[in-house]
Amino acid sequence: MANFEEQLMALESVVEKLERGELSLDESVHLFEEGVKLSNACKKELEAAEGRIQVLVEQGRNAMRVVNLDVETSGEE
Template identity: 65%
Template sequence: MATFEEQLKALESVVERLERGDLPLEEALKLFEQGVGLSDGCKKELEAAEGRVQVLLQNRNGTRRVEDLDLEA
């Protein structure tokens, strides 16, 4: 299975090719379908990571607190 980063890079490549607008319809549809699959895979990876972060932020009394992550730091 490809890593999140590999899937994201492949998705970016698909989007770039589709945005050029020079593909025959059938090829564009196949690429779009591939892109949807890659997007779904990335979404699942992100949801799993979010779940792991929430568990790590779990308070000692057992309740979860959800915090926004400062990704710019």
């Protein structure tokens, strides 16, 4: 599977092709489907990365503990 950056570049390429409006309906639908798959893959990758982000919190005498970073989402999908 491609990494996030490769998937994002592929998604940007799909969007550019669709925005040009030079494709047949069938080609446009096929590219749109590919774009949705790429978008979902990117979203999944971002969610996984968010889950791995951790913050070190100082606790007492130079002791540290690891806690998950709680990131709010915009709610847009």
